[in-house]
Amino acid sequence: MKKIQYFLIGLTFFTANVFAQLKAVQYKDAAQVLNGMAIQPTKASAQKPGILVLPAWKGIDVHAKATAEKLSQLGYHAFVADIYGEGNYPQTTADAAKMSGFYKKNTNLYQKRIELALEQLIQSGANPDNIAVIGFCFGGTGALEAARKNLKVKGVVSFHGGLGRDIALPITPINAKILACHGADDPFVSKEEIAGFQQEMRDAKADWEMVYYANAVHSFTDIDAGNDNSKGAAYNEKAAKRSFEHMQLFLNEVLNK
Secondary structure, three states: OHHHHHHHHHHHHHHHHHHHOOEEEEEEEOOEEEEEEEEOOOOOOOOOOEEEEEOOOOOOOHHHHHHHHHHHHOOOEEEEOOOOOOOOOOOOHHHHHHHHHHHHHOHHHHHHHHHHHHHHHHHOOOOOOOEEEEEEOHHHHHHHHHHHOOOOOOEEEEEOOOOOOOOOOOOOOOOOEEEEEEEOOOOOOOHHHHHHHHHHHHHOOOOEEEEEEOOOOEOOOOHHHOOOHHHOEOOOHHHHHHHHHHHHHHHHHHOOO
16 A cells, blocks of 8 residues: 555656646637647757647647657657637537537638647747647647648647548648558548548648557547547557657658757
């Protein structure tokens, strides 16, 4: 029992110290107040690379903040975006589904919130010419939307994100390089959606790659997702580790770090 208590105390201390490095940043979309989080790199880099982190459908969570902290240790400026805004944070999964669904249908609004967060990342010290976007689940969809909008980013990484696009909009050339990390057994992304995404990438003449992870379903990077694949969303340690390493290789290439 004492060992467990010591472990929990140590974990609490570690988490508190990690997140203490994150600085709350308030910004706006017109009258809507947004609450993001910024963190500086622990080691200086002449290139000042920056990473925008787009959270999953419930908004800024432990996973998004921990990812930003890891990125800072790797030498990146990082900023965690607030997509929903103050007073609009989902309290339940039903809320999250409704709110994320709204932005998926209104991609122009989603792209605008991403662009505003990118401005904050630059203001925090990142080189405006050396930026990438990464996202998880709903945020993974957002990362792809940043590429579709041709926001000024060099690369995007989608972790278990939705791959569909607004078919009312034409497919145009995509400048940013794209990495899609996908659970091979993800039940929430159909074969048709995957095929459509891959054809879109070809039609957009994008520099893209898609990596599948065995025995992985949705949310495979999020330790809080549990470990029951039958629920459709679950953590997979191997897939989480491998996808993070794939992301590092990708970022090292696109950001010339």
